Amino acid sequence: MNPETDPEITPVEAEAPVFQAVADEKNDGEIEAQMRRMSRRSFLWALAASAGTVGGLKWIGSRRADDGIPWPLRRVLDVNGDIARDLFSTARLAPTFPASKAREPRVNGDIGMGEDFDPASWNLNVSGLHSGEDLRLSLAEIKKLPRVEATTELKCIEGWSVIVTWAGAQLADFMAKYPPATQSGNAPDVQKKPDDLVPYVGAQTPDGAYFVGLDREAALHPQTLLCYEMNGKPLTLAHGAPLRLVTPVKYGIKYLKRLGSLEFTARRPEDYWAQRGYDWYSGH
Ligand SMILES: Nc1nc2c(c(=O)[nH]1)N[C@H]1C(S)=C(S)[C@@H](COP(=O)(O)O)O[C@H]1N2
Numbered sequence: 001m002n003p004e005t006d007p008e009i010t011p012v013e014a015e016a017p018v019f020q021a022v023a024d025e026k027n028d029g030e031i032e033a034q035m036r037r038m039s040r041r042s043f044l045w046a047l048a049a050s051a052g053t054v055g056g057l058k059w060i061g062s063r064r065a066d067d068g069i070p071w072p073l074r075r076v077l078d079v080n081g082d083i084a085r086d087l088f089s090t091a092r093l094a095p096t097f098p099a100s101k102a103r104e105p106r107v108n109g110d111i112g113m114g115e116d117f118d119p120a121s122w123n124l125n126v127s128g129l130h131s132g133e134d135l136r137l138s139l140a141e142i143k144k145l146p147r148v149e150a151t152t153e154l155k156c157i158e159g160w161s162v163i164v165t166w167a168g169a170q171l172a173d174f175m176a177k178y179p180p181a182t183q184s185g186n187a188p189d190v191q192k193k194p195d196d197l198v199p200y201v202g203a204q205t206p207d208g209a210y211f212v213g214l215d216r217e218a219a220l221h222p223q224t225l226l227c228y229e230m231n232g233k234p235l236t237l238a239h240g241a242p243l244r245l246v247t248p249v250k251y252g253i254k255y256l257k258r259l260g261s262l263e264f265t266a267r268r269p270e271d272y273w274a275q276r277g278y279d280w281y282s283g284h
């Protein structure tokens with residue numbers, strides 16, 4: 001393999017210390033190191049965005065309100081959305097807990113979870129890759145990625161929360177192995193040039209009835225998992241077997257169960273609950 005002529009494959013192997021677990025599991029130190037690199041970038045960005053907001057607020061005062069809403073407000077809200085996206089949602093680790101605190105979560109939400117489903121013939125469909133080829137992956141392929149376990153709090157927007165131990169592959173590792181398309185068209189470097197990747201990923205149940213969108217920062221967040229185990233046991237059907245999303249920096253609505261497809265995309269994906277009035281990012 002030639003690193004000059006084969007850039008699609010080399011980035012994954014070149015960054016072995018970060019993305020290849022020595023044993024089967026990643027340790028906290030490794031995840032925190034990934035986190036620190038992300039935080040620095042997001043933080044500078046958020047700082048720039050804040051400065052823009054202060055200027056923008058003064059400017060609004062001088063605008064006339066059309067239709068009752070000063071039109072610059074829309075832009076300011078967008079900027080605030082971006083601050084929430086970077087600073088409050090993804091530029092930190094969600095708290096972790098001892099595994100002894102983990103409990104069985106209630107089964108909550110069954111959209112896209114119809115009876116007509118055979119986990120044995122399940123595949124994960126992946127599109128929007130740099131290779132231009134779509135993939136159909138088995139669970140065995142997902143399990144080849146390093147297994148990561150974390151005990152975190154699942155928070156539902158309905159107001160309850162529960163501590164759960166999840167295990168699976170980091171979506172970041174998945175993206176390093178199957179790199180998304182880039183905005184520049186250049187070869188992707190998921191670790192060193194994440195900002196060049198297309199900015200979103202859409203996820204859907206196999207029947208398309210439930211669907212969520214994630215921003216790239218959340219997708220690359222070290223706690224975001226393609227999850228196949230809950231509290232030390234294989235995921236049950238009701239909790240999303242064979243594979244679900246676990247996004248501890250987001251509310252439960254983003255923890256899509258029964259993941260059928262992933263699409264990396266330049267356009268912000270539709271999101272089931274965002275269509276019904278919830279914040280698209282839904283970070284907490
Ligand atoms: N396919 C699918 N996934 C879903 C939902 C749903 O309705 N359908 N509900 C979400 C909501 S609102 C929550 S709080 C969590 C709950 O996960 P649990 O049922 O494993 O506790 O699943 C999320 N994933």
Ligand SMILES: [Mo]
Pocket residue numbers: 108109155156157158252253
């Ligand atoms: Mo929820």
